Amino acid sequence: MQRKPASMTLNVTERHQASEPVLGAYNDHPLRLEVNDEIHARPYERLRAPARVSHLGMFSGRHSADADRAAVADLCERFGVEPPEPDAQHMSRDFGPFRLKWERRTEVSTYTFIVEDDFEHPFEGPPIERVPEDWLASLPGPRLVGIHLALEPSWSQPRTSSGIVALFNDNTIVGSQIAGGAARVWTDFRIHEDGFSRILLRDVNMRERQAGRAIQRLLEIETYRMMALLAFPVARRLNPQLNELEEQLASITERMTGSTRERDEQNLLSQLMELAAQVERIGNNTNYRFHAARAYHELVERRIQELREQRIQGVQTIQEFMERRLVPAMRTCDTVAERRGSLSERISRTGDLLRTRIDVALEAQNRDLLDSMDRRAKLQFRLQETVEGLSVAAISYYLMGLISYVLQAARDAGAPVRVEITQGLAVPVVVFTIWLVVRLVRYRIAKRQEG
Template identity: 25%
Template structure:
């Protein structure tokens, strides 16, 4: 929707990695900037940068359309557009996406250096912010660049809200920057940058804006998780006290505790470990970038090359007062959380080992009981087998006795009828036959019973 601004001069370098990392994406922007200038800056933190960064780019395109801006350029993470009013004033809108946040800058560059500029809404003809950007607002700035002598210290409180005003001479002795670090009625922090040398101010305006914006953005990003940090400090303190009590109970009662009770302890400790792990992941995500952000703030403060201005405190004094020790506190909290997580893991591991040892002891005891029971069952089975054999033998004798008695009656009848010569001899001969018949009956009967029991067992298993 916007046409790229053609580069000034001829660039014969071939596109490549080294060219891209050394070539600034703002190389064509400074020619549209200038002084006097009234600048609004606002930065928004992205909750999901891979998704919200392209969305912010599309949002910027819609913003340019709404402002009827057709000149400019848009790249992957940087874009700008500009237009000129009939009175010669210039409106420049800049969008830039970073790792964790994206920002807008609206510049009103005044054509007539004698036109008065003041804090508050942008006074470019017909300008109004047509949309509400996405994300959590990190900070908002209202910056004035005016080529005039700085106001006296007595006049500053009337233009800058707050109880304390800070000021420094920056990037040399000719430029003065003052602020109160206090939001005004529009929720913007005001910066007044002055110099009697319009040329010096014009040469440094882009650098000063970038430096102030970087300091404010990253300073606020460092301070942004402070509430979550305070809550996490209280939470980790509670976990430390809780775990101290849990360990004292374990030391006192572990030796005489049943595995069931230890299992309940293990459940509670595991739940606490999960909560601490969740807290650790959350705080690592929130606080891990605080150290590099703090270094960015410090390096940009150094690049301002501050010198005292009157009796005002330097800008760096306020920033250092706010963030000194903050990143160290964040890192100490992460170390406490890591230590707490390791303590829970160690306690859980010890408790699991004790439970396994107790269960092994119980299993060994059960194995001994089972072995004794098996030995007892084996001896009982043997006795039952011997008894069964004895009963079967007696049964054979009894059946033989009864068969012999029945056979003797038959043989005596045959003797009386003259069919046999001697009934006694015949009875004696019949005794072995009766024994064989009895043994056969017992053997066949046992096989039939065993077969029926096997069939009944298979039928029960099938159902």
């Protein structure tokens, strides 16, 4: 076999060892790197027990990405840390006293503060106490999510069931083994006196990346749960409004069955259009919230599945808790959204029926009007023919008078003219001539109108 030149081997080796991707050799798509790197965005943190986490979710809204980014840049400037890129949606930096992982989502920005150190009480002296208070107070948007999470090492003394319950102020706790038994987690999904909820995670046999993934999933479950539940108060407020609107639609439909007058139908159509406008206004104000709730709920379910829960004897799992508490709320939201959509469709169908009735009534009126106009046209034609006959007679009469004057004048002048005989003979000629002229004039007028 012929050996390849050494220069070629060296070029290939250098190409594989290059730190930057080789783009000049091909006509790459301008979005190739961006699309490829997207799946590597938002990496999980590496965490080693013992560690504690404080997590904030600030509901800054859909149009506050720049303000969130500016807040993070301000904190970076205070600690002499490199700020995020101008269009960054996430960042992870070591600030010295703590690590910060910032993520910008559609409506909320999350700030996760991480400290790896020993602790006696899992929820005393949390990492957020190391963050400047004035900076926390200046964060855009109200706080929606606040979580303190403690990661206990496997070598620490295991806590008793009563000791775990005491950490959550004797509330009913939810917990399970996760990651195939590599860790155990407990929480109560309640907001405590400090304004934060609590999660206790005990390392059994987790790797650093595995611990980071587990913590990230737990924080996202709580964040997405709160985001999904934002639609629930909206759904409860909408229920009475929808009840009232449905009653109004039923009343309009009932009145339609007994209404036969055009004025009543026009009034009903006006009321129906106003009802449709109210329903559409409700839809415009709530559709996004309900669609977002559905998407967040799906994310919650997906993150719970990724935990790979196993039951701890006597403790309700996170999945069971969500099925009993979150799922009914989401079904209420779905029901309200479906009711609004169904109401809109029913109003549309009722409006179509009412407009059809009005159109049929108008068509009947137009038919009667056309029939009346046709009868009037026929009557006018007959009157016109009568007038034409009278006109021929009248013109003939006056014309015969003129002829009589001419004949009498001729007789007086000595011409041999017999006035009476000549007048009698001229009558049919004059009448026919006048009738012919009238017919010719009418024909020309009709021809001109057709043209």
